[in-house]
Amino acid sequence: xxxxxxxxxxxxxxxxxxxxxxxxxxxxxxxxxxxxxxxxxxxxxxxxxxxxxxxxxxxxxxxxxxxxxxxxxxxxxxxxxxxxxxxxxxxxxxxxxxxxxxxxxxxxxxxxxxxxxxxxxxxxxxxxxxxxxxxxxxxxxxxxxxxxxxxxxxxxxxxxxxxxxxxxxxxxxxxxxxxxxxxxxxxxxxxxxxxxxxxxxxxxxxxxxxxxxxxxxxxxxxxxxxxxxxxxxxxxxxxxxxxxxxxxxxxxxxxxx
Numbered sequence: 001x002x003x004x005x006x007x008x009x010x011x012x013x014x015x016x017x018x019x020x021x022x023x024x025x026x027x028x029x030x031x032x033x034x035x036x037x038x039x040x041x042x043x044x045x046x047x048x049x050x051x052x053x054x055x056x057x058x059x060x061x062x063x064x065x066x067x068x069x070x071x072x073x074x075x076x077x078x079x080x081x082x083x084x085x086x087x088x089x090x091x092x093x094x095x096x097x098x099x100x101x102x103x104x105x106x107x108x109x110x111x112x113x114x115x116x117x118x119x120x121x122x123x124x125x126x127x128x129x130x131x132x133x134x135x136x137x138x139x140x141x142x143x144x145x146x147x148x149x150x151x152x153x154x155x156x157x158x159x160x161x162x163x164x165x166x167x168x169x170x171x172x173x174x175x176x177x178x179x180x181x182x183x184x185x186x187x188x189x190x191x192x193x194x195x196x197x198x199x200x201x202x203x204x205x206x207x208x209x210x211x212x213x214x215x216x217x218x219x220x221x222x223x224x225x226x227x228x229x230x231x232x233x234x235x236x237x238x239x240x241x242x243x244x245x246x247x248x249x250x251x252x253x254x255x256x257x
Contacts, residue, residue: 014077015174015206016065017041021074023060023229034060036229037074042174047200048208049217051243052226053251059178061226062210066099066176067091079173096125100167100175104182106159108151114158115147118165127170134169140203141165141195157188164195168205175199177209181216193219214243225250 023035034057042048042065050058063069064076067083076084078098083091101107108117118138122129138144141161151159160180167175177196181189197219199205209220217223218240225233227250235246 013044014041015044015046015079016208017075017077018061018065019075019077021061021064021076022072023057023064023069024072034229035064038226038229038231040224040231042206042208043222044173044206045200045204046206046222047197047220048206049220049223049238050208050210050226051212051217051223051247053247054212056226057229058210058226060229062176062178062208065208066101067095096121097170098173100170100172102160102163102167102175102177102180104179106151106156106163106183108159108162110151113148113150114143114154114162117151117162118169121166122170129169130171133171137165137168140168140198155188156184157191160184160188160192161195164192164199168199168203174206174208177207179211180209181211181213186215189213189216214240214247217243227253 018038018040021035021038022033025032025034038061050061052058060069064071065078067076067078071084075082078094081094083094086094109120112120119129119134138147141164143158143161143165146154146158151162154162180196181192184192193216196207196209200207200221209216211217218238220238221236223235223238223243224231225235225246232250233246235242
């Protein structure tokens with residue numbers, strides 16, 4: 001059985017990758033190929049984004065890379081580990097120890113305080129947080145005076161910052177963010193994206209984010225574009241304008257087919 005990788009490796013090494021990855025749902029007349037022989041990698045210590053028209057497979061790719069969904073064929077890897085070869089117990093351990101998640105819906109426990117939500121994954125794993133690192137994360141996300149507040153007492157932006165802190169607190173090898181600003185207004189969304197960018201630049205974190213928003217994608221180092229379950233383009237050092245242009249071209253191509 002594969003072992004869980006430590007958070008090691010030089011910047012530029014692959015933090016997550018797919019090799020010949022295919023994901024099929026259903027059989028017969030209901031068969032849908034969501035991902036079709038995709039090979040793509042995301043570098044350690046970088047901010048990657050996945051974009052594409054509705055139904056392009058971007059969320060499916062992230063879920064397969066994160067071990068939240070199985071693959072039909074091919075390989076999904078986190079660091080050196082082929083996660084599609086892990087049994088359920090080992091996969092759960094990998095996600096708990098090496099992966100952080102940020103979701104559009106925040107996924108906070110309403111009866112717990114902000115601090116308790118931040119440390120919850122480590123509490124479940126029976127691990128004590130690194131107090132120095134935890135303090136750094138809390139101050140970075142600007143929640144020092146909100147730690148005893150429950151989610152209902154926080155704004156949407158503050159709740160998502162709690163979710164970001166929860167993802168960062170265990171120092172995972174990689175963080176997967178699924179539309180992390182989807183439920184936020186533009187100001188709160190910009191604050192969260194700035195925090196994610198800071199975590200990459202100053203903390204050496206690796207982030208892979210699915211988004212439909214060109215302004216959000218502009219915070220990334222690289223954007224990978226999907227269409228009909230395949231990688232069709234990528235863009236380095238994106239801006240909102242260049243992302244919007246690529247997306248417009250993809251959508252026009254889809255409409256022409």
